[in-house]
Amino acid sequence: MKRLENKVAFVTGGSRGMGAAISKRLASEGASVVLTYSKSPDKAEAVASEIKNNGGRALAIEADSADPQAVINAVNQTVAEFGKVDIIVNNAGIYIGKVFEEHTLDDYEQLMGVNVRAVYAASLAAVKYLPAGGRIITIGSNMADNAVSQQTTLYTMSKSALSGFTRGLARDLGPKGITVNLVQPGPINTDMNPSDTELADFLRGRMALAEYGTGDDVAGLVTFLASEEGKFITGTAITIDGGLNA
Numbered sequence: 001m002k003r004l005e006n007k008v009a010f011v012t013g014g015s016r017g018m019g020a021a022i023s024k025r026l027a028s029e030g031a032s033v034v035l036t037y038s039k040s041p042d043k044a045e046a047v048a049s050e051i052k053n054n055g056g057r058a059l060a061i062e063a064d065s066a067d068p069q070a071v072i073n074a075v076n077q078t079v080a081e082f083g084k085v086d087i088i089v090n091n092a093g094i095y096i097g098k099v100f101e102e103h104t105l106d107d108y109e110q111l112m113g114v115n116v117r118a119v120y121a122a123s124l125a126a127v128k129y130l131p132a133g134g135r136i137i138t139i140g141s142n143m144a145d146n147a148v149s150q151q152t153t154l155y156t157m158s159k160s161a162l163s164g165f166t167r168g169l170a171r172d173l174g175p176k177g178i179t180v181n182l183v184q185p186g187p188i189n190t191d192m193n194p195s196d197t198e199l200a201d202f203l204r205g206r207m208a209l210a211e212y213g214t215g216d217d218v219a220g221l222v223t224f225l226a227s228e229e230g231k232f233i234t235g236t237a238i239t240i241d242g243g244l245n246a
Contacts (some may be wrong), residue, residue: 003227003228003229004029004030004031004226004227005029005031007031007086008083008085008086009033009086009226010033010074010088010122011023011035011089012089012091012118012122013035013092014035014037014044014060015037015041015060016043016190017188017191018139018185018219019089019091021215021219022089022219022222022223023035023051023058024047024219025219025222025223026087026219027054031087032057033058033059034058034074034077034078034081034082035061036061036062036065036071036074038064038066047060057082059078061074065114066113066114066118068120071121072122074122075125079129085129085130086131086133086134087137088126088136089138089139090118090119090137093114093115093139093141094111095155096155097151097152097155098154103153103154107154111155111158112154112157112161115161115162119162119165120165123180127173130173132178133177133231134173134178134179135178135179135180135181135225135226135230136173136179136181137225137226138165138166138180138181139182139183139222140163141155141156142241142244143155143186144156145184145237148203148206148244149199162182166181166182166235167235167236170235179230179231180234180235181225181233181235181238183221183222183240185213185218185241186207187203187204187242188212188214188218189212189215207244209242210242213242217240218240221238221240225238
């Protein structure tokens with residue numbers, strides 16, 4: 001029996017990068033997967049189709065994480081379509097890199113809306129459905145603990161907020177048998193952080209392993225936390241960054 005047989009997983013930002021890798025890995029372990037997207041319907045449908053072609057069940061839902069009601073509606077639609085939800089993966093995130101004095105309040109609202117408020121909204125919508133053994137897993141960043149370069153203040157602030165949210169929610173949901181954890185990737189080769197740039201060379205120079213990770217690396221950790229093997233891990237952040245923060 002696969003590790004996530006008969007489970008239903010909800011993944012925000014599942015059309016590309018780490019979100020796509022997570023969606024596919026959860027499905028390969030038996031979960032039915034609902035993935036949200038905002039701007040890439042073709043990519044989202046491609047991920048869903050690949051899962052279906054491999055014998056799984058999947059649904060792509062348009063839901064911009066900048067709109068909290070859209071996120072809540074997507075969680076509710078997941079339950080309407082599949083009858084339940086067992087695993088929430090808050091993956092969607094954005095980055096705005098600027099010299100600090102060029103930031104605006106609109107930048108703050110946009111970035112915090114996707115990186116923090118959407119996590120809160122999805123989790124809040126899910127708690128009325130999640131059973132004992134349910135999982136909430138959020139994708140943060142190793143930069144919450146190490147601002148490795150300039151022009152990252154707002155992004156680092158948003159990812160740091162997720163640590164407190166994870167610890168507090170783990171306390172709230174522990175009595176219900178629901179675990180809450182934060183995965184903090186470092187340099188992962190995605191279109192948001194490609195491995196062939198000057199920044200990538202700089203980061204490799206500071207890493208213990210000196211090589212970028214892949215979406216599959218993150219997906220493996222998320223799947224472990226979502227499985228029975230991860231049942232005693234909650235309220236913590238696990239950094240997966242090739243030793244950048246070492």
